[in-house]
Amino acid sequence: MAGHAAVMEAPTGFIRKYIFSIDHKVIGIQYLLLALFAVFLGMVLSAFMRLRLAWPEEKWPLLQQIFPQGFAGGPMTPEFYLAMMTMHGTIMVFFVLTTAPLSGFGNYFLPIQVGARDMAFPILNMLSFWITFVAMAVMVMALFATGGAPIAGWTSYAPLSALGQVAGPGLGAGQTLWIVSIAIFCVASLLTSLNFLTTTLNLRARGMSLLRMPLTVWAWFTTAMLALLAFPVLLAGGILLLLDRVGGTSFFIPGGLVVSDQLIPHQGGSPLLWQHLFWFFGHPEVYIAILPGMGVTSHILSTFARKPVFAYKAMVGAIFAIGFISYIVWGHHMFMSGMSPFSSMAFSITTLAVGVPSAIKTFNWLATLWGGQIRFTSSMLYALGFVSLFVSGGVTGMLLAQPAVDVALHDTYFVVAHFHIIMGVAAIFGIFAGLHFWFPKMFGRMMDERLGKIHFWITIAGVYAIFMPMHYLGVAGALRRYAQLTEFDFLRPMQPLHQFITVAAFVTIAAQLIFVFNFFYSMFKGKRAGANPWEATTLEWIIPSPPPHDNFGPIEPVVNHGPYEYSVPGAAKDHIMQTAPAEEARR
Amino acid sequence: MPLALAFFFWAMALITVALFIARVWWLPELASAHGGAIDDQLVLTLVLAGIVFFLAQAALGYFIWRFRARGSERASYWHENPKMEVTWTVATAILFIGLGIQGNRVWAKYILTQAPPDAVTVEVTGQQFAWNMRYAGADGKFGRTDPKLINDANANFLGLDEADPAAHDDVLTQNLMAIPVNRPIGVILRAKDVTHSFYVPQLRVKQDAVPGMGIRVTFTATKTGEFEIACAELCGMQHYKMRGRLLVMSDADYEKWLKDRAAAQ
Amino acid sequence: MPAATIPATGDLLRPGAGGPGAGDGSFGGDGDGGRRPSPRARQTHRLGIWLGLASVTMLFLGLTSAFIVREKLGGEWAEFAMPPLLVVNTLVLLASSAALERSKRALAGIVPSGARPAVSGVEVPPAYNTWLLAAVALGLLFLVGQAVAWQQLSARGIYLSTNPHSSFFYTLTGMHGLHLLGGLVALGYLTAWRGRLPLLALRRRTEATAIYWHFMDGLWVYLLLLLFVWK
Known part of the structure; x- marks a missing residue:
């Protein structure tokens, strides 16, 4: 080719380079920083929740000075608790678990791993970040809204969420801002996923056939497909909910409601309709959060076990199967909702069916380790932690998938344990694994391994100490979304366990400062990283760390190998780069 | 590091399972006619889930310890094993779908029971x-x-x-x-x-x-x-x-x- | 570049297709930054627009399912007759689509001249201008017509919150109108930049806009059937 014809010029001004950048790498880091802010906010909110759950009647003079309303009279008020709960769930699900693994890492590494110089539509990409930013800003506004932050939970079930301030504090302006923020977020996610799909399908390097793509790319691709088709349905629901609140319509509000002795002038809507629309999005959303983590884990296990991913094609098939089945399981959130019992039966079977591809993934991860030469970097520790958490959170799905068992477990702490372990903590471990793995590529410096390991140990022990006991609470009937569990005789004996969980949570939360320190310290003071510090094979490792603006400079990568050619017998080195000459694999 | 991690996963799995078996925290005492079937289904699933959970964590721990890097040795190179893959796919499918069918029978009996006229x-x-x-x-x-x-x-x-x-x-x-x-x-x-x-x-x-x-x-x-x-x-x-x-x-x-x-x- | 060199979709599964920088990248300014134009760029634009339309479809499917559920519940569902003006509006929108199609085809016959055809400006054929402006005018006329239809209905005492049918009518036409407004922005962009864009870029963008615009036509007819014909 003609010299540097393909090289793009890098922008020079600060604003075009770092703020309104159209470089997918800068946008990826912007997303990650947004998620880092969000995860800290969400974590602080959860600390407040745990505080009240453990010591509901205790007075906190210091906190009362900071939040005179939230701690009116000394103890935390129940509405403050519910606001913390709602915002914790919302911020974590949307602005952390959707933003970091998909929009963050996906933006940075998907184009590089397929051998493209940027996303298919860079300006659209920049727009999606800034729209997400606006959504985040509106959500933070909801937190400080007049009348309080919303208290309807991240699921915002109608009619509670549709009736306005009359139904409770925070359900006025706060709830409206919540819906607006989510609607904006939907639009941003659509644009992102459209970009991901187009890039993967159309901008792959020469030789990068679909079955030579790293499993991370497959995971992002499938996730983008889920997001593209699931978020519009939430948007539809959000628009209808907003109209119910401000336009006087009755999509979700039935007739003849009397709230606080006031007759509500609405007619004939259906509360279950909101649940259906919400969960039609909500269940794929769970996989939007976890699929990228699965991809990252496969990628890292293979790299540090120095072995090819076991059954690559089955892994790709499983990702697709999970993605597809996730669209036909949403009713399992509604077994106790008054939906037809026959629908429950169908949803139960489809839900258990999603366990099959999930089990395949677990088996294949274990088989990937078998016969390996495992290198215990902190990134690998997180990936191994992911596998353990995925198993722990996954097996409880067998219980919750059955409507009969849900009679006992629905809306108890068993559910809280289940989804926190599998879509919360496991996904976060996926993020940590990815961050420690790709940090040298993104910033040109290594993260501190010792701090990384200390952080791993405290975190894994901490999360198990927090969430495992919740299973026992759930079996004993402890209900979620209770501002305190001391008002019922059957709940009171479990209070010591709640206090144990709270202590574990505080320790774990404090340990996250180690990570933050490591992250920012290493960014400036870390050991310099070479192009390929982990001796990995995929395309991001053939270019300098950090990569130039156009990723590959004058090189046109040509892919000759699959993504996980480690320990190939007879090869000179124990890993073969994807771009290595084709002969290298032969003896 | 590998041994510590293996021990951690084993200990975590053991403690979790032990506390379930000891029933330190357990279902509230049953007081209804249909509840027995629900409890049985819950316990059956919990036992199966517990076995899967324990075996998987134990295997993970064992593999971590057994396949830790030793000097400059090379890892074994294997891509797939169709026979094994089909076996575990079919086995999990039978387990999950069987559980689902059994669970649906319990559910149907509970939810489809109509109140008799003298109720x-x-x-x-x-x-x-x-x-x-x-x-x-x-x-x-x-x-x-x-x-x-x-x-x-x-x-x-x-x-x-x-x-x-x-x-x-x-x-x-x-x-x-x-x-x-x-x-x-x-x-x-x-x-x-x-x-x-x-x-x-x-x-x-x-x-x-x-x-x-x-x-x-x-x-x-x-x-x-x-x-x-x-x-x-x-x-x-x-x-x-x-x-x-x-x-x-x-x-x-x-x-x-x-x-x-x-x-x- | 002639259409024959554009790889078919089946090609996606074969290794060796495409290359880095194959897409011309930016939505708003390809041809700059020294990027190579490529046969893939056209496909990228089309794929992008179709994926976008897939999500638009899901949005309206979500609203449709709400419509069906709500209608089944019955209650105060008081159906009002279709305002006759909507027939006129439909014809206007269809005419707008036809005009945009003519405009798009006016570019089809032209072979770019010069050594670096993709990056040199091109004399836009007058037929393109005429039909593009016609499409914009008709699109605007449709939106005005919709606004008038809303006006007529509210004059009859039918508002957003009057009954479920009217709620859905205003919601669905409103959402459609918003999407159409987006299309008009794209048409406005083409109108403003048509003289400055390289031929291939102009052609790609006209094509993508036309796909979107035709889809909005089909969507409108679908909504009309759903609101007033489907039982």
């Missing part, structure tokens, strides 16, 4: 933040209600229309429900403001009460005593203390209770 019928209406119970009284008919007539200040929580003759003998209580033991109970669940959920842990009954719907639940209590009715669906600020009392009593006691209440009204 005691109670209408339970949730509101922020209380349970309103209504018994049809001597005529066996519920009186007409109208949301326009609802007036909490006058204790007309349901908007009962006094003009309707059937309304006169309706027995109304708030946060208090009495039922006879060993007789089928048909509960009609309603809500007058937002969605609530009628939950009695010992009876293994949990069902949302949705505004605009009348949802039926049927059960038979098998133990006398006092139980708690909790709300299991977020309904607003005082969701956590939306507490009702359920009195399960002998047939004779129940009839007397109902008569006394009717007389007191």
Whole structure:
């Protein structure tokens, strides 16, 4: 080719380079920083929740000075608790678990791993970040809204969420801002996923056939497909909910409601309709959060076990199967909702069916380790932690998938344990694994391994100490979304366990400062990283760390190998780069 | 590092399983006829899930220790093993689908059971933040209600229309429900403001009460005593203390209770 | 570049297709930054627009399912007759689509001249201008017509919150109108930049806009059938 014809010029001004950048790498880091802010906010909110759950009647003079309303009279008020709960769930699900693994890492590494110089539509990409930013800003506004932050939970079930301030504090302006923020977020996610799909399908390097793509790319691709088709349905629901609140319509509000002795002038809507629309999005959303983590884990296990991913094609098939089945399981959130019992039966079977591809993934991860030469970097520790958490959170799905068992477990702490372990903590471990793995590529410096390991140990022990006991609470009937569990005789004996969980949570939360320190310290003071510090094979490792603006400079990568050619017998080195000459694999 | 991590996964799995087996925290004591089947299904699934959980964590720990890097040795190179893959796919599919079918049988038996004609019928209406119970009284008919007539200040929580003759003998209580033991109970669940959920842990009954719907639940209590009715669906600020009392009593006691209440009204 | 060199979709599964920088990248300014134009760029634009339309479809499917559920519930569902003006509006929108199609085809016959055809400006054929402006005008006319139809309905006392049918009518037409407004922005962009864009870029963008615009036509007809014909 003609010299540097393909090289793009890098922008020079600060604003075009770092703020309104159209470089997918800068946008990826912007997303990650947004998620880092969000995860800290969400974590602080959860600390407040745990505080009240453990010591509901205790007075906190210091906190009362900071939040005179939230701690009116000394103890935390129940509405403050519910606001913390709602915002914790919302911020974590949307602005952390959707933003970091998909929009963050996906933006940075998907184009590089397929051998493209940027996303298919860079300006659209920049727009999606800034729209997400606006959504985040509106959500933070909801937190400080007049009348309080919303208290309807991240699921915002109608009619509670549709009736306005009359139904409770925070359900006025706060709830409206919540819906607006989510609607904006939907639009941003659509644009992102459209970009991901187009890039993967159309901008792959020469030789990068679909079955030579790293499993991370497959995971992002499938996730983008889920997001593209699931978020519009939430948007539809959000628009209808907003109209119910401000336009006087009755999509979700039935007739003849009397709230606080006031007759509500609405007619004939259906509360279950909101649940259906919400969960039609909500269940794929769970996989939007976890699929990228699965991809990252496969990628890292293979790299540090120095072995090819076991059954690559089955892994790709499983990702697709999970993605597809996730669209036909949403009713399992509604077994106790008054939906037809026959629908429950169908949803139960489809839900258990999603366990099959999930089990395949677990088996294949274990088989990937078998016969390996495992290198215990902190990134690998997180990936191994992911596998353990995925198993722990996954097996409880067998219980919750059955409507009969849900009679006992629905809306108890068993559910809280289940989804926190599998879509919360496991996904976060996926993020940590990815961050420690790709940090040298993104910033040109290594993260501190010792701090990384200390952080791993405290975190894994901490999360198990927090969430495992919740299973026992759930079996004993402890209900979620209770501002305190001391008002019922059957709940009171479990209070010591709640206090144990709270202590574990505080320790774990404090340990996250180690990570933050490591992250920012290493960014400036870390050991310099070479192009390929982990001796990995995929395309991001053939270019300098950090990569130039156009990723590959004058090189046109040509892919000759699959993504996980480690320990190939007879090869000179124990890993073969994807771009290595084709002969290298032969003896 | 590898040995420590292996030990961690093993210990975590052991402690988790041990605490389940020891039943330090366990299901509330059963007090209903259908609950036995639910408990059995729960325990069966829990045991299977526990076995899968334990084996997977144990294997993970073992592999971590066994396949730690040793010097410059090369890892073995294998891509796939179709026979093994098909085996575990089929095995998990049979396990999961079998469990699903068995679970659906338990579910169908519980949820599709209709209250027999001689069942005691109670209408339970949730509101922020209380349970309103209504018994049809001597005529066996519920009186007409109208949301326009609802007036909490006058204790007309349901908007009962006094003009309707059937309304006169309706027995109304708030946060208090009495039922006879060993007789089928048909509960009609309603809500007058937002969605609530009628939950009695010992009876293994949990069902949302949705505004605009009348949802039926049927059960038979098998133990006398006092139980708690909790709300299991977020309904607003005082969701956590939306507490009702359920009195399960002998047939004779129940009839007397109902008569006394009717007389007191 | 002639259409014959554009790889078919089946090609996606074969290794060796495409290359880095194959897409011309930016939505708003390809041809700059020294990027190579490529046969893939056209496909990228089309794929992008179709994926976008897939999500638009899901949005309206979500609203449709709400419509069906709500109608089944019955209650106060009081159906009002279709305002006759909507027939006129439909014809206007269809005409707008036809005009845009003519405009798009006006570019088809032109072979770019010069050594670096993709990056040199091109004399836009007058037929393109005429039909593009016609499409914009008709699109605007449709939106005005919709606004008038809303006006007529509210004059008859039918508002957003009057009954479920009217709620859905205003919601669905409103959402459609918003999407159409987006299309008009794209048409406005083409109108403003038509003289400055390289031929291939102009052609790609006209094509993508036309796909979107035709889809909005089909969507409108679908909504009309759903609101007033489907039972």
